[in-house]
Amino acid sequence: MSTPKNMIGPILVINPNSSESVTEGLREAVAGMQFPGGPVIECVTIRQGPPGVVTQRHVDEASLRTADLIESRPDASAYVLACYSQPGLDLARSITTKPVYGIQDAGVLSALALADLFGVIAVAEGSIPRHLRNLRRLGVDGRLAGEVALEGSIGVAESGHGEESYSALLKAGTKLRQMGAGAVVLGCAGMSGHRRRLEQELGIRVIDPTQAAVAMALGAVLT
Numbered sequence: 001m002s003t004p005k006n007m008i009g010p011i012l013v014i015n016p017n018s019s020e021s022v023t024e025g026l027r028e029a030v031a032g033m034q035f036p037g038g039p040v041i042e043c044v045t046i047r048q049g050p051p052g053v054v055t056q057r058h059v060d061e062a063s064l065r066t067a068d069l070i071e072s073r074p075d076a077s078a079y080v081l082a083c084y085s086q087p088g089l090d091l092a093r094s095i096t097t098k099p100v101y102g103i104q105d106a107g108v109l110s111a112l113a114l115a116d117l118f119g120v121i122a123v124a125e126g127s128i129p130r131h132l133r134n135l136r137r138l139g140v141d142g143r144l145a146g147e148v149a150l151e152g153s154i155g156v157a158e159s160g161h162g163e164e165s166y167s168a169l170l171k172a173g174t175k176l177r178q179m180g181a182g183a184v185v186l187g188c189a190g191m192s193g194h195r196r197r198l199e200q201e202l203g204i205r206v207i208d209p210t211q212a213a214v215a216m217a218l219g220a221v222l223t
Contacts, residue, residue: 010040011217012076013210014069015189016062016083017049017156022190025160026082029192030214039077039221041214044069052156052190053083054124063088070096078217080106082189082210084122085130099220104134106216107185107209112140114205115182120147121172122187123159131187145181148172160193169194173202185209 013030015023023045030041046065050058066088070079078099081089086102093100111118122128128147135141150159150168159165169191173184183205186195192208199206 008039008221009075009077010042011078011080011214011221012070012073013041013043013080013082013214014066015043015045015049016066016081016087017052017058018045018047019052019156019190020045021161022156025192026189026210029195029208029211033211033214033218038218042076043082052123053085053087054127054156056130059085059087059130063091067091067095070100077221080210080213080217082213084187084189084209085127086134099217101213101216103189103209103213104131104185104187105138106213107207108135108138108140110207110209110212110215111183111185111205112143114207117143117145117180118183118185119145119173119176119179119181120185120187121169121176121191122147122149123154123156123190125149127187145179146176147187148175156188156190159188159190165191166194166197169198170201173198173206177202177204183207 013026023043026043049062053062070092081102084104086104089102154165176184185207189210195206195208
């Protein structure tokens with residue numbers, strides 16, 4: 001028997017960095033996914049986190065904070081780790097029986113459903129080896145056209161706002177399209193503000209991985 005919708009707890013979308021502007025961007029990205037009678041989609045910031053999860057140290061530190069937050073919110077029906085590095089994904093799944101989604105997994109799996117080859121736009125070059133390790137874990141690295149980092153010194157919080165970051169995203173996306181990508185995954189939760197415009201200009205699907213993960217969470221808790 002399915003659970004009545006009004007008894008379903010919120011889908012908790014966790015921003016593991018300390019940037020409230022990134023969290024506000026997440027709220028805007030998933031606002032259209034709220035509907036009457038459906039679960040609340042709640043976006044929260046881990047204020048003790050780094051300003052951006054960029055290095056492996058950031059990932060490891062954010063993992064424990066993410067787990068602490070999940071343990072403090074047993075009312076949630078599902079959890080979304082809104083960081084492309086998915087800090088604490090395995091740890092989170094070990095401490096709750098509720099569904100836990102990492103946005104890299106969700107974004108990539110969505111891209112695979114839309115195109116033979118996909119590409120990824122990363123905030124920083126140093127993040128790419130970490131992302132590739134996860135693609136090998138998923139067994140889908142053979143369908144990666146490439147991953148391209150933004151040029152310049154654009155941070156996580158700035159990656160979805162302003163013309164400078166949009167120009168950098170467009171340049172990276174154009175390169176990925178030339179490399180054969182039929183869909184592009186935004187490799188940072190902070191990039192969501194540019195998704196629609198970028199998709200229109202590139203002419204191929206551009207996936208906001210947080211939206212993809214929330215869509216999967218909705219499917220899980222409503223069925």
